[in-house]
Amino acid sequence: MTVGTGIDLHAHSNASDGTDTPAELVRAAADAGLVVVALTDHDTTAGWATAAAARPTGLTLIRGAEISCRWHGAQPAVSLHLLGYLFDPTYPPLADELDRVRAARTVRGERIVDLLRADGVDITWDEVLGYAAGGTVGRPHIAQALIRAGLVASTDEAFRPQWLGQRYRLPKDDLDVFTAVRLVQEAGGVTVFAHPLANRRGRTVPDSMIVELAAAGLTGLEVDHVDHDPAERAHGRRLADDLGLVATGSSDYHGSHKTVGLGANTTSVAGYEQLIAKAHGVPPL
Known part of the structure; x- marks a missing residue:
């Protein structure tokens, strides 16, 4: 070829x-x-x-x-x-x-949202599912919710240690x-x-x-x-x-x-x- x-x-x-x-x-x-x-x-x-x-x-x-x-x-x-x-x-x-593995991604995503909400972060699982639009749920969809909430300015910032990079990262x-x-x-x-x-x-x-x-x-x-x-x-x-x-x-x-x-x-x-x-x-x- x-x-x-x-x-x-x-x-x-x-x-x-x-x-x-x-x-x-x-x-x-x-x-x-x-x-x-x-x-x-x-x-x-x-x-x-x-x-x-x-x-x-x-x-x-x-x-x-x-x-x-x-x-x-x-x-x-x-x-x-x-x-x-x-x-x-x-x-x-x-x-x-x-x-x-896709099912495990969904479970992890919902657990991450629960952790964020427990710390007073104003996002919802339904919102994250909306960003995923039927696709495989990933941390970038949670990042979109954090951006909407005004807590971070970008996906890169959302992946820093204080957010999804470490504190709210789950296996x-x-x-x-x-x-x-x-x-x-x-x-x-x-x-x-x-x-x-x-x-x-x-x-x-x-x-x-x-x-x-x-x-x-x-x-x-x-x-x-x-x-x-x-x-x-x-x-x-x-x-x-x-x-x-x-x-x-x-x-x-x-x-x-x-x-x-x-x-x-x-x-x-x-x-x-x-x-x-x-x-x-x-x-x-």
Whole structure:
């Protein structure tokens, strides 16, 4: 497969915690000059059909999801995200796990709102559900409620330690990362470890764990990401080379919830073609 430049393999719609609809997202990707965009909403494939129907001519759509995972090799376990691409969404073991993780997100979100309200914060669960608009509930939806209440000025401020970054952050029932890699493989897809070195987001895993994950079938590392500094990018690229993994780059676009734009980081044509060659679940569109 021959493609042009402009390949962004990590973007969110309002099927999870982005602000663009799936249709708006694919149109925005084309307007940004991308030739490939991956729709990777958190723990859901709900936006796939709408994005596919609205896909502009000349834009390739990669259907995927960002899966909430946990590594149990440390105590407490480390939260991390796995990008799954081109898997069969009807594969029952994977579909069931994604259903469970989405339900856990909802429970966590309601508990966070309860904690905030107990401290006198004037937001409601119904309001947060309204911001989610039927999509997977995430902390950015709670952040919108905090902005409306005049307590923070932006989503970034809402994610600071005194708010959703620490004080009102609760764990959720994520999927074991090794199980996630296996299930995506069984469903015909490929996996990339999202922002694996982003220390500013919280704890990260040791390189030895990534070695184990590569041996278990991981396909790539998201190296070029807004939350990786130059040293982290260089380290990630060396690690990917050493392990025979695809080094990817992407925006992690969330619409107006974040300032980063589509195409802020991109994946090479060679890396993209390596990912496509390894997948056999659902094809690019």
